[in-house]
Amino acid sequence: MIALLRQRLRRDRVQLLLWILGTAALAASAVAGVSQSYGGPQDRAALLATVMANPVILMFRGLPSGDGEAQVALFLILPFLAMLAAFMSTFLAVRHTRAEEEQGRAELVSATPAARVAPLAATIVHGAAANIVLGLIVALVYIGSGYAAAGSMISGLAVAATGLCFLGLALLAAQLMRTSRGANALTVWVLIGTYVIAGFGNALGTPSSDLTRMRSSWLTWLSPFGWAENTRPFDEDAAWPALLCLAAGVVSTAVAFAIQSVRDLGAGVVPERHGRTWAPATLSSPVGLVWRLTRGSVLGWAIGGLLTGLLATSLASVINEVGTKVPSVQKIFDALSKNGSLDQGMVVIFYIIVGVLAACAAVQTVCRARQEEAHGTAEPVLASAVDRVRWLGGYLAIGVLAVVLIVAAAIAGSAVGAARSDWSLVKDAAVAGAGQAVAACVFLVLTALIFVLIPRATIAAGWTIVLLALLISLFGPLFSLPDWLTSLSPFAQTPTVVKSGIDLKGLWWLLLAAAVGLGAALGLMRRRELHPAS
Template sequence: MTSAAAVPTAARPRVLMPLLRLLIRRDRVQVPLWILGTAAMAAAAVGGVAESFGTESDRVAVLATVMANPVILLFRGLPSGAGEAQVALFLILPFLAMLAGFMSTFLAVRHTRAEEEPGRGELVAATPAARVAPLSATVVHGVIANLAILVLVTLVYIGAGYPAAGSWVAGLATASVGLCFLGIGLLAAQLMRTSRGANSLAVWVLVATYVVAGLGNALGTPSDDLTRMESSWPAWLSPFGWAGNTRPYADDAVWPAVLGIVVGAVLTAVAFAVQSVRDVGEGVVPQRHGRTWAAASLGSPVGLVWRLARGSALGWAIGGLISGLLAVGLASAVNELGTRIDSVQQVFEALSKQGGLEEGMVVTFYLMIGVLAACAAVQTVCRARQEEAHGTAEPVLATAVDRVRWLAAHIVVALLAVVIVIAAALAGSALGSFGGDASLLKHAAVAGIGQAVAACVFLAVTALVFVLVPRATIVVGWMLVLIALTVGLFGPLFSMPDWLTGLSPFAQAPTLGDGAIDVDGGWWMLSAAAAGILASLVLMRRRELHPTA
């Protein structure tokens, strides 16, 4: 194989541009969707804040309640003032940064480890491109994508009439998190031997740093007028904390965002260094040796799929447990907020359809838990596509296991993952109800069952896409969850039309209101899920394998 040192220096720039054009062409759908979705969420925050917190007294009351219950900061940004633009960024900046982070990590792994794993990366390395050019093209591609986010977010806020300087800082803060996680994703792709492991490592780092930033904000010091919070030291350990401390429209500090960009650049340089010393197809973290004798459960397709998916299912279940605990624990914390601001109470009542403020808080959290359950289901079905693309499905299908039974095993494990996530959330709510309002546990149980049905809709749609358009499985599955989350969770807050909010299965899940269960949407979702699963199994009988990614 041709080494990087044997390639003339002048030849490398000539191969970089064709590779970059190839990456952009391959991502002509995925990356624009991430970018436009981030810009759309930024725009939704403008109208939502103007509609829900239109007066300064409303915004001051919101921030005062946040200071009194700082655990809310685990899910929001860093308060920097009671201005309309400041509150908008307090509510939405962490989510914009999270979208940029997810886009960057998936982009980094998709064009590095995911190419090397099936052997395509080695073929490219044998050409004048060597091993450096593909990684360099991925870096340039990621930088361009994050610059597009920076520009669009900035233009959205300037177009809304917000100050230009703060708008540029808001865009830079969002992009800085994306660039930081571009480096994290590139390094994870060098450390782990599989794309699945690299994505898991990068995503867990993203979630962990998000929580660390939230803890740093929650443990901070509020100002005397209760409109600003000075974050504590843990926030400075996280890219999300750096982005929050830029404080758009208040301090307009650029250097915390630069810190995130510098860390991303350092991690990228480390990724280049690691790639230069490791063997093709290998990772720094060694592959774990298997047991001498396989467990009896691996003799069935369901057992095999469960063995492959149990780690991710456990991770989503831990998220469900924590969210379920907070669902009941924080319900009473928003009582004061709802009694002081009518618009806030209307938002929660819209989410719970007929319930009160505390019930609406429980439903809101269980909507997030439904998203976790849907993610667990989609990831399990997408695993079938990954097994097919990597060629590991063929040895299984060469045995007595037929295609329908193989797909059915993934669907069964996906359903099991949904049940595990919801059960973990209900267990967390049960723990949180001790010493509190135990009646909220009934609302949690109904909301949990409803969100399990909603998650099954995404399972069915992803399975159907896998059968009909296998190459679009991963993109469509995850994008549908993201769109439904945005519409279902942010629809009432951002005053989206009722018909648009109603398109999200999460928002249509049955809830308990006025002593009766509101099953509107529950039956059609259950029917749609069953029909989708049945159709995917029937169509799988005649479907050919598509082993290429």
């Protein structure tokens, strides 16, 4: 097992370094952002009062635990640190288990004295070590910033425990699903679902009388992210909720070991579906083939868009209800409403998430082209009458279709939600959705350019630019980042509805970037050679 562990460490040294340093940089940015933008107690108290007035913010932040500088910093950043740890652990677990079986390398290892258990054990040790290092570095970042040592260690524990929880869940998903794509998709959907559940639990919680703390509802306790947030670093410093994450990870890992010992190599618990005897006529074209390969993931993203759009308009009644129950929150409502509609702001916030879902679907479609090329299955298609431009064009066409379907599903969900709140919000949703669709297309063509120019970097770079753009759009205004930096995110340049009409912002620049990128990707693809996996 030692040899396998050394091989994993050598193989992942660059990826893990980027994950850990990136997470540490995000943790440090919260310290700098809060000290610069909310350095005074009154500023932090006003921020938390605004948060209590708008429960939607709680769906995308943490759990308020006081107005101290360290407490506010962790409220703003802890869920995102935990999410990065969860993503790192998910991809690590699947890459060294199910993906190894797909590539045939696990069979070679099983034929040695290492047998079948050693690779799984090495992956567990590898993933656990990565999360422990990540947790320690996060703690050291906060200790080095002058925060209390106890709260800093609890912060690191919460992040590491969340990562270990999803390490176990991903190992279990790798046993259940037959492909690495299916295992990653299953774990990521669990991750997104539990993150949303924790956000709902916080949004439906009870604020304190001074509007500096929030007691989460029971719903939060159904999520690993809720467990991490309820450690309340720099307030209660409670370690026991993090133990729930560790317990969930241990149980999932034990089940994965049990399944590994009885299943056939290469098989999964979820049975493979049998294909048709005769291929449908749609598979006679590149576009039809791409749709067949990606329709399942597009459907999943569209369901996410539908639910997000539904929440964007239906939660207006929740905000009004909170304001009615808590007089101090009602005063905040009255103050905020002078500067614009809270409902419109809520739609804009939710449709940033819709844009992220659409961008993820677009990036995943282009990444599928890279996977087909790396696995050698693109070569038989290109050996036929289909040329390279037409082949890539099929993926880009389905990418655009995926974006349109996800945004349309979100707008339909908003229409359903508006039927019980305010029907005029459908217009706001349509404007925001159309703008986010253009932004998602920008990510589509950027990933396509990377695929054409640097094919081996397609998957890593494609997902990285989406993550960076999301972080800039979410944290830019909050941390008072320079306008030029915030404007780099396409999500922040989409049109919105204001009192005087529609603010187009950078719509024309987004359209120009999408058009130029599309032409460049297709033009450069004409002379590009195939780059299979080395």
